[in-house]
Amino acid sequence: MKIIRSREFTAERAWGALDIASMNGVTTRLHWTDQPYKWHVNDGEEVFAVLDGSVDMHYREQGVEKIAALSAGDVFFAGIGCEHVAHPRGAARILVVEKEGSV
Template sequence: MTMKIIRSKTFTATRPWGALDIANMGGITTRLHWTDQPYRWHVNDGEEVFVVLDGQVEMRYREAGIEQSVILEAGDIFYASVGTEHVAHPRGEARILVVETQGSV
């Protein structure tokens, strides 16, 4: 039996969106990301659960071609269904837990 304890508040990476792989459960990955820079507009190959653990993130997304935005605080969860175009813009440093299909963008 293997277990892990991860102190997310102290996790940093050497580059924006650097990640620590936590688990792969039947092709679904759970990764801890650190960033201080925006990602890029993208559509995932599958569903995505995006949990802000520390910091603030402005999540921009498009519905019916119209760009929308929401500020996510620590503890907030963003769910992107298949086909949801979105981009995350951290406000300063942020730590984010992402659960998605392995190999997804």
């Protein structure tokens, strides 16, 4: 049994993570960041939930870059092949659920 106070979590570096669970090849991690990630495509699907702060999620559809503004409580689902990169606006805490070993 675990209780995680996500608003209290910080990391020593951008995108530092607290591993919460690994279930049948799927990981759940809490990330803290104040810096953008990098453009990437996951090995599988990804659920990206903003718990605290705001994030501009850049993604490409048919080669066209789009941006979705995400606030606390918003969820972004990246399907297989979805190229994306998160740009936090200040510090943010994000819950990520994805295939174990994904980028």
